[in-house]
Amino acid sequence: MRRVVLLGGGYVSLHAYGAMARRLRGELRRGEVEIVVISADAVHNFHGFTGEVLAGVLPIGLTRTPLTEAMPKARIIHERVTRVSLDDRQVHYGAGGVLSYDALVVGTGAREPVDGLGGALTLRGPGDIARVVERADDGPVVVIGGGLAGVELAAALADRGSAVTLVHAGDLLVPALRAEQPRLAARCERELERLGVEVRTGVRAVDVDASGVTLSDGSTLDSRVVLATTGQRAVALPGLEDLPHDAQGRLVTTPDLLVAPDVWAAGDAARVLHPHSGQPVTANALWAIKAGDQVGRNVAHALRGRASRPFRYLGLGQAASFGVGHGVADLYGLPITGWAAWVMRVGFFVRFMPSRSRAARVPGALLRGRATRAAVATPVG
Numbered sequence: 001m002r003r004v005v006l007l008g009g010g011y012v013s014l015h016a017y018g019a020m021a022r023r024l025r026g027e028l029r030r031g032e033v034e035i036v037v038i039s040a041d042a043v044h045n046f047h048g049f050t051g052e053v054l055a056g057v058l059p060i061g062l063t064r065t066p067l068t069e070a071m072p073k074a075r076i077i078h079e080r081v082t083r084v085s086l087d088d089r090q091v092h093y094g095a096g097g098v099l100s101y102d103a104l105v106v107g108t109g110a111r112e113p114v115d116g117l118g119g120a121l122t123l124r125g126p127g128d129i130a131r132v133v134e135r136a137d138d139g140p141v142v143v144i145g146g147g148l149a150g151v152e153l154a155a156a157l158a159d160r161g162s163a164v165t166l167v168h169a170g171d172l173l174v175p176a177l178r179a180e181q182p183r184l185a186a187r188c189e190r191e192l193e194r195l196g197v198e199v200r201t202g203v204r205a206v207d208v209d210a211s212g213v214t215l216s217d218g219s220t221l222d223s224r225v226v227l228a229t230t231g232q233r234a235v236a237l238p239g240l241e242d243l244p245h246d247a248q249g250r251l252v253t254t255p256d257l258l259v260a261p262d263v264w265a266a267g268d269a270a271r272v273l274h275p276h277s278g279q280p281v282t283a284n285a286l287w288a289i290k291a292g293d294q295v296g297r298n299v300a301h302a303l304r305g306r307a308s309r310p311f312r313y314l315g316l317g318q319a320a321s322f323g324v325g326h327g328v329a330d331l332y333g334l335p336i337t338g339w340a341a342w343v344m345r346v347g348f349f350v351r352f353m354p355s356r357s358r359a360a361r362v363p364g365a366l367l368r369g370r371a372t373r374a375a376v377a378t379p380v381g
Helices: 011-023 025-029 047-055 128-135 148-160 175-180 182-195 285-303 338-352 356-377
Strands: 002-007 033-039 043-045 064-066 075-078 081-085 090-093 097-100 103-106 141-144 164-168 198-201 205-209 212-215 220-222 225-228 258-260 263-265 317-321 327-331 334-337
Touching (some): 002 097, 002 285, 011 025, 011 103, 011 285, 047 128, 047 148, 047 356, 128 225, 141 148, 148 182, 148 317, 175 182, 182 327, 263 285, 317 338, 327 338, 334 338
Parallel strands (some): 002 103, 164 198
Antiparallel strands (some): 043 064, 081 090, 258 263, 317 327
16 A cells, blocks of 8 residues: 655645545555545644634634545544654654655645744644634734735734734835735725724834734834734754755745655745746645645656646735725736625635535625624614
């Protein structure tokens, strides 16, 4: 029996598994191939609706799918990977666990760099989103980072009813979006103003403690909840240090997403180049999904003795929500706003949720959550 080991329970592993399960159906049924997933988290966290969860309009349970449900034909090991041994093709995990592999997929993702900001909450680690939800009503909130994710999450927390301050080191918010879609960037700023988010640009957060945030200009912000959306740094796996990495710590991939013989990587842990521009693709869920699909296809090809194929996905766009009916989207370069952008974004994310039963409940839950929030906000009498 040949064994494929998937590291991480995120988009890369989920979609690599799906591609393999479809192509290796006979081999899996006959016991000729085994798929094993090693993950520190027992669930797949669907981050597409994190804003709605933080806003309190979508139950967090709808976005968390047990790995045993999402990947039913795989063996799930709920442990942390401690080391990868490329020479003897083994993965070490937990307190002494060892597993050999014939093919290895690295989908361990990234974490927000919070150097010097030890009191800040993040969203990418196991259980992080639940911790933010638990503390979202504790008091004033500071969101650090003015990229599209930071702007969207600041808006979600403000929509929840929290007093929110957004801190951004640059002079202008959403710089990546602004470079291609200045109209959408301006719309993001108006949405924050509508929701009452205070924006501080041109200053950095230099310290976080129990009382709040200290900024680079010497001022302080009172806060009980600090959320860092400060970019990302690839999770480093011991044993892979000698492989080529880029400045962000990501594994450098070939066009077919290999990083070493019989070792593939994708998602936030990998530097994947766009097939046309030759530039690294954006680190977001859609690129991880599509690269994960290609990794799964290539692993299936390799197990059958066939040549792997290069990653050829060209991209779709990006979108953000600012509450039910309020959104921005860039679809193949076409700017879309308002209800059209919001509905398009919801439809896209529902399509890619790993649980069909949970996905079917999302649109109704969003509208009920919006109605409940409106009723609470409306004075009686």
